[in-house]
Amino acid sequence: MDRMQLQNSFQAYFNELGYDIDWQRLTVPMDIHVIRKGDYLFQQGDFANRLFFLHSGLVRYVSVSDEGKEFTQTFAKSPRIIGSTKAMVTEARVLFGIQALEDCMVSSYPWRAFYEQMRQDIGFLECYAKFLERIFITKEERENAFVKHSAERRYLDFCADYPELKNVIPQQQIASYIGITPVALSRIRQKLKWHRD
Amino acid sequence: MDRMQLQNSFQAYFNELGYDIDWQRLTVPMDIHVIRKGDYLFQQGDFANRLFFLHSGLVRYVSVSDEGKEFTQTFAKSPRIIGSTKAMVTEARVLFGIQALEDCMVSSYPWRAFYEQMRQDIGFLECYAKFLERIFITKEERENAFVKHSAERRYLDFCADYPELKNVIPQQQIASYIGITPVALSRIRQKLKWHRD
DNA sequence: AAGCCTCCTTAACCTATGTTAATTCCTTAT
DNA sequence: ATAAGGAATTAACATAGGTTAAGGAGGCTT
Incomplete structure (x- = not known):
């Protein structure tokens, strides 16, 4: 599986957000991860200063409380950016792990380099903003649900x-x-x- | 109170986010609102396709459930962008009202025009992304708190x-x-x- | 000072959800 | 086919928080 093939899922995701961007311009080094059902992309408490893109499969964000109780924050299915916005932005430890619910194909990028490249290209940055808008709205709806x-x-x-x-x-x-x-x-x-x- | 004076609170806010931007370049038409303690900037159910900036004062976001129970989503104190990201982005009705807890000074901008101008200037767009990151993280922490x-x-x-x-x-x-x-x-x-x- | 309003507290009772544990159901391995 | 392990159900009991209502403590206004 090479960059060209991966690009298709990027394209599908960002088309859905209303953008048509040439992801081949994205030249930051990329890793590929294959995660088997049940395994973790990263664990709660890790430093995860990478941006991940879920090309195929289904994952959940799992967070464990002090008392050891498990809590699922999000279900995410491909194609989608995944990862901890908070950990990337604040360089803190991640507050949840990402577990594969099916076999998954994931690519990853060093966040700093990715961000620097976005700053060179307003189209990427706009996509990132759209992504943030979307995940914010999702969280807001969830807050609403819990309280109301x-x-x-x-x-x-x-x-x-x-x-x-x-x-x-x-x-x-x-x-x-x-x-x-x-x-x-x-x-x-x-x-x-x-x-x- | 003119644009120059207002710019100071913008500057203060975005400096805090790590940016130093010349907000005089922002030329979209602006309205000024003075809101007295207890009054609303807008009500739940309105269309609020404007971006608001709270220059002075303190507000809360109030949402009322179907059963008529009040729920405070957020307390926000100046200087800060306020308003409904969701309503702006999706052109839906706002799910909460904004009530002044002290006398407030607010400026507002038509969202579409503001957004178009941001797209011309990557610095603005970056600030917007920082803002989104921040409010997302806040919501995520709140989700965590409710469940754990x-x-x-x-x-x-x-x-x-x-x-x-x-x-x-x-x-x-x-x-x-x-x-x-x-x-x-x-x-x-x-x-x-x-x-x- | 008297009256009024809003906020806070307290009490009594009710309901939804947590906790623990036993039971059944399903899947997989042998 | 049987055994073993995990998942879902059910029951019994415990508890946090909701509901209603009554009383008390500041603040305003007159």
């Missing part, structure tokens, strides 16, 4: 937002995404089933 | 994060910011007071 909606509503929203994931990923992970325990999710599902009959 | 921490911990974090607000704004608003009722916050405060003795 019940767990039941959050589950129904999850099913509506990710119909293709609903029956693929384990319920524990869905529960940890909507912020409840697997037991509580099971109760909610049972209640919903009852109402459906 | 108890209300008590969120209250203590609030006190640490906003020591200057803690004794200034009504507790109802603090409660609505950490996602609980005023009654629950009062309970928590009492428990903390007990432990302190």
Whole structure:
């Protein structure tokens, strides 16, 4: 798999954001990572000052609390930029790990070099801004959901937002995404089933 | 108050973000708003396709749920860009109102024109990206807090994060910011007071 | 000073979710 | 086919936070 092939998924992603950019102009050195289902791209607590691009596959961002409880921040499917914006920007340790839920193909770029190159090219920078706008809006919607909606509503929203994931990923992970325990999710599902009959 | 004076608060804000930009190059038409304590810059449900800059004062973002419960998304103090990124970017209605907690001085710019001008000048665009990075990180930390921490911990974090607000704004608003009722916050405060003795 | 308003506290009760543990179901390996 | 391990369900109990309502403590206004 070479740069040319990878470029297609970049193109697909940024077209969706409304941009048509020649990614061959991006000359920073690139690594390729193949991650097997269940394995981690990086772990919580690592320094991850690289930008990753998910070319194929599905991942989740997993964060573990002080008490050892797992919590899924995000499900991300290709094509998409992945990684920790915070860790890149502030050079802090990452607060979550990225785990492959399917076999994945990922390319990565040193953040500093990538950023410097973006500054030379307003088109790249605009794409980066679009990306930031998008992930911000997603987080804002999530904040809204946690404060305004019940767990039941959050589950129904999850099913509506990710119909293709609903029956693929384990319920524990869905529960940890909507912020409840697997037991509580099971109760909610049972209640919903009852109402459906 | 003219453009020159306003520029100082822009400068202060973007210096803090690590940029030194000549905001006099920003020529899009500007409005000035003076908002009295308690009044709203805009209301939830409005179209707010303008970018606002808070030159002086303190505001909160207030969102009301379907059941009529108030929820404070953000406290923002000058100097700072304020407004709804989502409403600007997606041309949707705003999901929160902005209420002045002190008398405020705000300037505003039509978003489209502002954005077009940013695209002519990579320095502006970089500032915008920095701004987006920052608000994203804030939201991510908030998501973390809601899922991993108890209300008590969120209250203590609030006190640490906003020591200057803690004794200034009504507790109802603090409660609505950490996602609980005023009654629950009062309970928590009492428990903390007990432990302190 | 009296009255009024808003905020905060406290109490009693209710509900959703957490916790623990036992049971069943499904998948995979032998 | 059977055994073993992980995932989901269910039940019983514990707890944090919501709801309602009543009382008290400042601030304003008159």
